[in-house]
Amino acid sequence: MIENTLLTQIFIFVLAASAGFELITKVPPTLHTPLMSSANAVSGITLLGAILVAGQLGGITATILGLFAVILSTINVVGGFMVTDRMLGMFRKDRRKQE
Amino acid sequence: MNTDNLIGVAYLIATLLFIIGLKRFNSPATARSGNFLSSAGMFIAIIATLYDQKIINYQTIAIGIVIGSVIGALMSRTIRMTAMPQLVAIFNGLGGGASSIVAASEFTRLYTKSSIEPAVSFSIMFGTLIGLVTLSGSVVAFLKLQGILRGQPITFPLQKSVSTVLFIVILAAIVYLIQSSFMPLYLALVIACLLLGLLLVIPIGGADMPVVISLLNSYSGIAAAAAGFILGNVMLIVAGALVGAAGIILTQIMIKAMNRSLANVMFGAFGASDQSITADISSNSKPIRQTTAQDAAVMLAYARSAIFVPGYGLAVSQAQHQLKELGTLMDQRGVSVKYAIHPVAGRMPGHMNVLLAEAEVSYDKLFDLEQINDEFSNTDVVLVIGANDVVNPDARDNSTSPLYGMPILEVDLAQQVLVLKRSLNPGFAGIDNELFYKSNTSMLFGDAKASLGTLIEEIKQA
Numbered sequence: 368m369i370e371n372t373l374l375t376q377i378f379i380f381v382l383a384a385s386a387g388f389e390l391i392t393k394v395p396p397t398l399h400t401p402l403m404s405s406a407n408a409v410s411g412i413t414l415l416g417a418i419l420v421a422g423q424l425g426g427i428t429a430t431i432l433g434l435f436a437v438i439l440s441t442i443n444v445v446g447g448f449m450v451t452d453r454m455l456g457m458f459r460k461d462r463r464k465q466e
Numbered sequence: 467m468n469t470d471n472l473i474g475v476a477y478l479i480a481t482l483l484f485i486i487g488l489k490r491f492n493s494p495a496t497a498r499s500g501n502f503l504s505s506a507g508m509f510i511a512i513i514a515t516l517y518d519q520k521i522i523n524y525q526t527i528a529i530g531i532v533i534g535s536v537i538g539a540l541m542s543r544t545i546r547m548t549a550m551p552q553l554v555a556i557f558n559g560l561g562g563g564a565s566s567i568v569a570a571s572e573f574t575r576l577y578t579k580s581s582i583e584p585a586v587s588f589s590i591m592f593g594t595l596i597g598l599v600t601l602s603g604s605v606v607a608f609l610k611l612q613g614i615l616r617g618q619p620i621t622f623p624l625q626k627s628v629s630t631v632l633f634i635v636i637l638a639a640i641v642y643l644i645q646s647s648f649m650p651l652y653l654a655l656v657i658a659c660l661l662l663g664l665l666l667v668i669p670i671g672g673a674d675m676p677v678v679i680s681l682l683n684s685y686s687g688i689a690a691a692a693a694g695f696i697l698g699n700v701m702l703i704v705a706g707a708l709v710g711a712a713g714i715i716l717t718q719i720m721i722k723a724m725n726r727s728l729a730n731v732m733f734g735a736f737g738a739s740d741q742s743i744t745a746d747i748s749s750n751s752k753p754i755r756q757t758t759a760q761d762a763a764v765m766l767a768y769a770r771s772a773i774f775v776p777g778y779g780l781a782v783s784q785a786q787h788q789l790k791e792l793g794t795l796m797d798q799r800g801v802s803v804k805y806a807i808h809p810v811a812g813r814m815p816g817h818m819n820v821l822l823a824e825a826e827v828s829y830d831k832l833f834d835l836e837q838i839n840d841e842f843s844n845t846d847v848v849l850v851i852g853a854n855d856v857v858n859p860d861a862r863d864n865s866t867s868p869l870y871g872m873p874i875l876e877v878d879l880a881q882q883v884l885v886l887k888r889s890l891n892p893g894f895a896g897i898d899n900e901l902f903y904k905s906n907t908s909m910l911f912g913d914a915k916a917s918l919g920t921l922i923e924e925i926k927q928a
Binding site: 372373376379380381383384385386387388390391392393394395396397398399400401402403404405406407408409410411412413414415416417418419420421422423424425428429430432433434435436437438439440441442443444445446447448449450451452453454455456457458459460 | 481484485487488489491492493494495497498500501502504505508511512515516518520521522523524526527529530531533534535537538539541542543545547550553554557558560561563564565567568570571572574575585679680683686687689690691693694695696697698699700701702703704705706707708709710711712713714715716719807809814815816817819820823824826828829830832834
């Protein structure tokens, strides 16, 4: 059993990265732009870090920095997922062929 | 169950949603639901984090989320599809910037205490470095894509040496800061990291932007993972690692499609104005065949099969709707019309596909390099719209060409090639294109949108 927290975290990082490699290799080129903007929105996960930083009491500097981080990463998350949805809404197959 | 366990379970659900969400990107039919699942995962992760016992100040968080949501929603609604590379560049930068701020504020919170754990300290420095490089690099990429900075590589003497020295100084500062926290040095590090990002992207030319954007995408993920190591937050580590991996895969695909190495893209200043090549073009007396819209329309209208090859020029003149109209018109006349998309056409991976999707071109009419290259020799007409380097036969035939070895769309094998181009100026890489001088090539000069409009009118009358 791994007791060391840091080592556990590195384990998790490596496994998640491997899963990422496997998943992304199977994405067709036509979806590369929406994939990138969706993945980009996921990298806005740093919002969780921003929330933890902004929510703690740590003086005015920390609060301002935290607020800034929350704003930037929220733009990243909300804008990223919404614009991806807008793009993917435009991808369609020829209707005649579906019938 | 206590709160920490509940948060952990929520993170587990969010992780699964991210993974299933990414998996659904393996088909255009399921991708939209995949994006929705990922956003649901994100929502769950955010709500769970708000229950963290360390959080006391909800006001700041609420203000930040409201402001960020409004700006993000407005940006995503108003952006034009042709400007998508700029938007993704900016979003990359914001993610990296936010991660570096998280690192910086943890540093300001912890540095007065005598002992920060070395692993945390290292993560703070690494997060600062990669987050800030992502931020300033993305800003430069945005300025180039938006046309505020010129798209050609911007170089100055000793550029590589300056970047290398700066990088070594940054590493030295990081080593020092891990051992002893010293605020002025940390601030200097912040500035140095911003400068490094700027120096890394500024010498890279417009045609190499698909690689840069993919790489910055990867960095933004790695920066988020670094923030996760700082805060000991597993959710950040997992999601950051997934995005980091995605960006690396896309970077590799782009580099392979250009037959280049990452080092060559990053430091080669590819397409920096090479005097000898430029001079060669201006004194060029090779004959080209210029055609009229009328003749070109006849060629297209009476073909049996046609392949459209769009490039960055299509995005510049925003001619995707006209191209689709032309395709539909030809289709109605019984011409088989397909679209061939080179992996690095445009300014980001999949750029052309999004534009054509916006114009409602069915995605099963779009073909990759490998899928379509065998078909050119059996095709009557190829219509090249604003593409250049990706159709340059020199990449296949001329071992002295800087493009040599890059996989191209072999349009010159078709019966007839019609090239829509603004002028005879070379492409972004500044390399002359043999295709334009081939006997089966005709050139129709002018803005792509205007030319396509005229072609549509002519074909309607034909």
